[in-house]
Amino acid sequence: MRQSYVDQEPVKLPAKLPSSLWLWLLPAVFLLVFFFQPLAAIFGRVGNQTIVEGIRGFNIARIGQTLGFTFYQALLSMLLTLVLGLPAAYVFARFDFPGKKLLRTLTTIPFILPTVVVAASINTLIGPNGWLNMLLMRLFSLDTAPIQFINSLGAILVAHVFYNLSVVIRLVGTAWVQLDNRLVQAARVLGASSRKAFLEISLPLLAPVILSASMLVFMFDFTSFGVVLLLGGPQNATLEVEIYSQAMYFLNLPMAGALSVIQLAVTFLIMLVYTRLGKKSTSTRPQADTLRRPASKQAKAFVAVIVIALVVAQVLPLVSLASRSFTRLEAARGERGEVQTGLTLDYYRQLFVNQRQSIFYVPPATAIRNSVYYGLITVLIATSLGTLAAFALNKPGKANRWMDPVMMLPMGTSAVTLGLGFILVFNKPPIDMRTFPILLPIAHSLVAMPFVIRTMKPAIASIPANIRQAAAVLGASPLRVWREVDLPLISRAVAVSALFSFTISLGEFGATSFLTRPEMPTIPVAIYRYLSQPGAANYGQAMAMATILMLVCALAVLLIEWLDSSALLRN
Amino acid sequence: MKRNVLLVSFLLGVLLLAACKPAVKPSGNGDAAEPQVLTVMTHDSFSVSESVISEFETQNNAKVSFVQSGDAGQLLNRAILSKDAPMADVLYGVDNAFLSRALAEDIFLSYDSPMLEQIPAEFKLDSRNRALPVDYGDICINYDKAFFAEKDLVVPQSLGDLAKPEYAGLLVVENPTTSSPGMGFLLATIAEFGEDGYLEFWADLRANGVVVVNDWETAYYTNFSASSGRGSQPMVVSYGSSPPAEVIYASEPLDDAPTASLTGKNMCYRQVEFAGILQGTQNRALAEKFIDFMLGKSFQEDMPLQMFVYPVNPEAVLPDEFVKYAQQPAEPASLDPDLIAANREKWIQAWDETVLR
Numbered sequence: 001m002r003q004s005y006v007d008q009e010p011v012k013l014p015a016k017l018p019s020s021l022w023l024w025l026l027p028a029v030f031l032l033v034f035f036f037q038p039l040a041a042i043f044g045r046v047g048n049q050t051i052v053e054g055i056r057g058f059n060i061a062r063i064g065q066t067l068g069f070t071f072y073q074a075l076l077s078m079l080l081t082l083v084l085g086l087p088a089a090y091v092f093a094r095f096d097f098p099g100k101k102l103l104r105t106l107t108t109i110p111f112i113l114p115t116v117v118v119a120a121s122i123n124t125l126i127g128p129n130g131w132l133n134m135l136l137m138r139l140f141s142l143d144t145a146p147i148q149f150i151n152s153l154g155a156i157l158v159a160h161v162f163y164n165l166s167v168v169i170r171l172v173g174t175a176w177v178q179l180d181n182r183l184v185q186a187a188r189v190l191g192a193s194s195r196k197a198f199l200e201i202s203l204p205l206l207a208p209v210i211l212s213a214s215m216l217v218f219m220f221d222f223t224s225f226g227v228v229l230l231l232g233g234p235q236n237a238t239l240e241v242e243i244y245s246q247a248m249y250f251l252n253l254p255m256a257g258a259l260s261v262i263q264l265a266v267t268f269l270i271m272l273v274y275t276r277l278g279k280k281s282t283s284t285r286p287q288a289d290t291l292r293r294p295a296s297k298q299a300k301a302f303v304a305v306i307v308i309a310l311v312v313a314q315v316l317p318l319v320s321l322a323s324r325s326f327t328r329l330e331a332a333r334g335e336r337g338e339v340q341t342g343l344t345l346d347y348y349r350q351l352f353v354n355q356r357q358s359i360f361y362v363p364p365a366t367a368i369r370n371s372v373y374y375g376l377i378t379v380l381i382a383t384s385l386g387t388l389a390a391f392a393l394n395k396p397g398k399a400n401r402w403m404d405p406v407m408m409l410p411m412g413t414s415a416v417t418l419g420l421g422f423i424l425v426f427n428k429p430p431i432d433m434r435t436f437p438i439l440l441p442i443a444h445s446l447v448a449m450p451f452v453i454r455t456m457k458p459a460i461a462s463i464p465a466n467i468r469q470a471a472a473v474l475g476a477s478p479l480r481v482w483r484e485v486d487l488p489l490i491s492r493a494v495a496v497s498a499l500f501s502f503t504i505s506l507g508e509f510g511a512t513s514f515l516t517r518p519e520m521p522t523i524p525v526a527i528y529r530y531l532s533q534p535g536a537a538n539y540g541q542a543m544a545m546a547t548i549l550m551l552v553c554a555l556a557v558l559l560i561e562w563l564d565s566s567a568l569l570r571n
Numbered sequence: 572m573k574r575n576v577l578l579v580s581f582l583l584g585v586l587l588l589a590a591c592k593p594a595v596k597p598s599g600n601g602d603a604a605e606p607q608v609l610t611v612m613t614h615d616s617f618s619v620s621e622s623v624i625s626e627f628e629t630q631n632n633a634k635v636s637f638v639q640s641g642d643a644g645q646l647l648n649r650a651i652l653s654k655d656a657p658m659a660d661v662l663y664g665v666d667n668a669f670l671s672r673a674l675a676e677d678i679f680l681s682y683d684s685p686m687l688e689q690i691p692a693e694f695k696l697d698s699r700n701r702a703l704p705v706d707y708g709d710i711c712i713n714y715d716k717a718f719f720a721e722k723d724l725v726v727p728q729s730l731g732d733l734a735k736p737e738y739a740g741l742l743v744v745e746n747p748t749t750s751s752p753g754m755g756f757l758l759a760t761i762a763e764f765g766e767d768g769y770l771e772f773w774a775d776l777r778a779n780g781v782v783v784v785n786d787w788e789t790a791y792y793t794n795f796s797a798s799s800g801r802g803s804q805p806m807v808v809s810y811g812s813s814p815p816a817e818v819i820y821a822s823e824p825l826d827d828a829p830t831a832s833l834t835g836k837n838m839c840y841r842q843v844e845f846a847g848i849l850q851g852t853q854n855r856a857l858a859e860k861f862i863d864f865m866l867g868k869s870f871q872e873d874m875p876l877q878m879f880v881y882p883v884n885p886e887a888v889l890p891d892e893f894v895k896y897a898q899q900p901a902e903p904a905s906l907d908p909d910l911i912a913a914n915r916e917k918w919i920q921a922w923d924e925t926v927l928r
Contacts, residue, residue: 045652057916116788123793123800145803151784234746234783234927245748248644250916251651251672328822346822356877357620359637423649427656434610434638434658518637531788532616533879534813535820539792539799 023392027385027407027449034442035410038421045424046257055254063242067262070238073153073228074221077160081217084161084309085168086210091306092169093176095299096291103307105557107314108166108499112507112553113321114524115226116531117546118159121321122231131320151233159227164217165314170499171216171455174492175209176202178462208461212454215274219267219411219450239263243414253420260417267412271405318550325543328536347540360518362526364545368552371506371522375556377441378448378505379498385445386452386497387490393453394460407453410446418446422515433515440515440522444505451504452497459493460486495564502556506549523549606634609857612659612849614646615639618877619870627864633857643669643751651676654850660858663705663846663865667905668754670702670845671912679847682859686866686884694843694883696908702845705865706880709811709839709903710755711832712742715797718805727806729835730763733776740780743794743804746927747919749785751842756808757922758911759840762904766914770925777926797830811839811899812879815892819876827896834900841903844880 091097092104110118126132126149133145140146149155179202187197225240232238237245239259247256294300328342354361389407393400410418422443426433433439463486471481507524516525523545530542606628617639624635638659640646646664650657654676665673673679679701687700694704712727719726727733733742745753760769782804784790791809794802797817814828832839846865848858864870871882875890881899882889 057920119789120792120800127793127800127802151782229749229785230789232785234749234785241749247648248642249748249754250919251644251648251669252916253648344822356618357622358618358877359621359624360618360639419645420648420652423652423658427653427658434636516639518639528615531792533820534791534798534809534816536799536817536822537820538816540822 020395042421089172382448390456448501610659711839715805755840763837
């Protein structure tokens with residue numbers, strides 16, 4: 001029985017070649033122009049230089065070591081994220097509890113935060129003079145901070161979990177809600193324990209989407225840059241960090257190019273293995289009401305433990321960060337130990353004043369407007385193109401075995417290298433990076449699109465073919481089938497895609513700073529401007545701006561969820 | 572069906588937002604001739620007062636448009652890669668550590684600005700005037716005054732002192748492979764101890780518990796004890812101009828700086844920043860005027876409070892905060908740019924082996 005649910009053969013449409021080709025058209029053109037073209041340009045240029053000069057400082061042992069570490073920390077980070085993420089996804093999918101909506105919104109916020117800010121907020125919690133160390137020092141009257149955390153592998157892992165937990169919660173949680181509950185109920189009626197039902201029914205059905213989420217998390221960790229640079233310290237370098245310092249500090253482009261090729265090749269291999277693994281699809285149907293309040297003591301305890309863990313891992317750093325934007329942060333002078341603290345709104349007030357009369361001053365409203373504007377364009381591009389590609393990938397065809405990993409490449413590509421490619425290619429009309437208005441959201445879309453594809457693909461694959469067929473038999477046109485069968489069934493996944501596209505754009509992933517235009521500054525740009533100069537007021541304003549960023553993100557998440565739920569209710 | 576209405580209205584909203592996208596200010600003021608646009612490429616730390624730029628714009632019927640391109644390394648890479656189709660007329664923000672590379676790549680045109688005669692010879696590092704000095708600053712160790720006062724500890728008088736046991740674990744520095752102040756400090760130690768001795772000094776520093784982080788933001792805001800982050804190290808590699816910045820950007824008015832710089836012989840590394848006219852510019856005459864303007868009094872006097880650097884033009888008057896709270900080293904460290912260019916990688920690699928592995 002189970003088999004037929006899991007391995008449903010996609011029904012072949014009448015052999016019309018164009019259908020999948022048409023679906024590919026837009027995403028492929030987009031990638032060719034904005035991804036492969038700049039990449040080919042930079043590799044061509046660097047390749048020539050390499051042939052002429054050779055590669056300075058090429059040390060295979062060192063590179064192997066870096067690659068090994070990159071892989072190792074990504075794997076560990078991914079596993080840790082799953083350990084906390086899967087139970088959390090289950091709790092969100094199956095239980096109703098007070099504050100659930102708020103908690104789910106808050107868990108999305110870390111995803112958008114610039115790494116400098118995350119480093120600061122993690123530091124206020126567990127840094128040398130963070131709350132936790134202070135508490136332990138006072139409790140056990142220690143002289144030095146017991147937790148030496150910054151600049152360690154541990155810091156990288158914690159930050160990666162902090163960043164990526166929401167990916168697992170959203171993706172797996174969404175699939176879990178839509179999981180056909182009758183199967184589990186049937187198993188239970190037939191005498192299976194809840195454990196057995198979970199292991200033998202739910203887990204296999206969820207496997208594709210768990211794999212998808214793991215893959216995304218792994219790729220984010222594998223190409224991680226800011227977290228490793230800021231929290232990992234100088235001893236722990238990933239490939240991306242190495243590429244950055246080779247390109248920007250040694251001006252050694254041949255070396256940076258070689259490392260980028262290695263990173264790209266590894267990404268492609270991983271994706272290839274993954275696509276071979278992830279062929280199964282999940283059976284879902286719209287679930288009206290599977291939510292319940294935890295009833296048994298066991299269930300209550302389970303929910304409580306997970307909620308507490310999420311609050312500690314996700315919410316506490318956010319609160320501590322926001323609290324710093326309201327606190328006077330004067331460095332203690334004279335009477336050390338008596339740290340002056342007090343609540344203040346000064347930093348928010350100062351945001352509205354161009355203290356230096358600088359031509360680059362960013363009024364907060366402008367920064368918010370620009371960020372939201374770029375975010376919406378990213379949602380539009382990434383969600384539409386990603387969904388088209390996901391539909392195309394679900395059509396039968398041999399080419400998909402290669403197209404799938406190819407579509408994921410932008411995620412594994414060094415942002416530094418791609419950025420240099422942009423400089424080579426987009427310097428004259430029609431696309432001149434100085435004037436072309438949407439190059440920044442296009443760059444964001446490159447990162448967001450693989451994400452959308454991974455989210456949409458399992459959702460589309462899970463649309464039961466028999467409903468489509470029934471609709472078609474009853475005379476519905478293909479468009480109508482799509483609108484009335486496909487769309488309602490994937491609306492959740494579309495919402496999740498939109499949400500992550502928006503947040504990816506809002507957080508400005510990777511080294512996109514070279515694409516920002518001074519007349520269109522975004523919130524992260526404003527944060528970096530403040531943080532790059534000394535002074536308590538600069539620091540406070542950076543924290544205030546980061547708090548505003550969190551608010552904007554929270555509002556966007558709530559809006560998207562509202563759109564999604566109202567769409568479902570009317571379904 | 573309602574769902575579709577919602578979806579459509581959402582999309583319409585997006586389009587609407589796109590339509591009313593922040594318009595770039597209308598250029599030109601009607602009757603006058605269309606102003607000539609000058610594009611200036613800078614790093615992200617560049618800043619200038621609105622009034623100063625509009626002074627230049629009205630004088631020359633020009634519109635200055637800035638392109639910011641990441642940090643100094645990113646900026647230079649961008650200029651080199653777009654050499655054949657330059658993205659700007661003027662580039663500002665190459666420092667002496669990158670100078671040789673910029674000159675070797677031949678991205679600048681020579682310009683013997685009449686303003687150069689006002690500039691002291693020590694800053695003019697390119698004899699052919701392709702790169703013209705604009706400002707300078709010192710990469711110095713800042714210390715937490717309160718910490719040293721409370722512990723009754725004398726501040727280090729030389730780089731060598733930093734390896735003494737009383738300063739164990741008190742210093743945080745930046746990694747030279749990822750940070751330009753980190754690179755500057757490494758160069759200072761090479762100037763002090765020579766190519767043969769600097770690694771030994773770093774080995775001693777390592778034994779003495781020096782903390783290395785990757786970037787200035789972490790060093791200053793997380794590790795340094797006198798900043799808002801209240802970290803564990805009372806000494807940090809930062810800039811000689813950071814103490815006045817602490818006063819100007821204090822959250823409560825201060826009558827004294829909480830930090831000061833160590834300015835003993837060779838303890839600070841002098842960084843000079845250059846501007847140049849990019850090869851292939853279509854606006855050479857205007858670009859020359861802009862270079863003159865950058866070296867002139869109003870721009871030079873504007874820089875200290877915008878970018879926390881010193882003007883190279885001695886006629887520029889320094890703001891009070893700089894006079895009061897910034898210490899200038901009498902004998903800053905400096906190295907020949909060609910020597911740096913030839914050895915940069917070797918030095919960093921050796922440093923990496925000694926301090927990090």
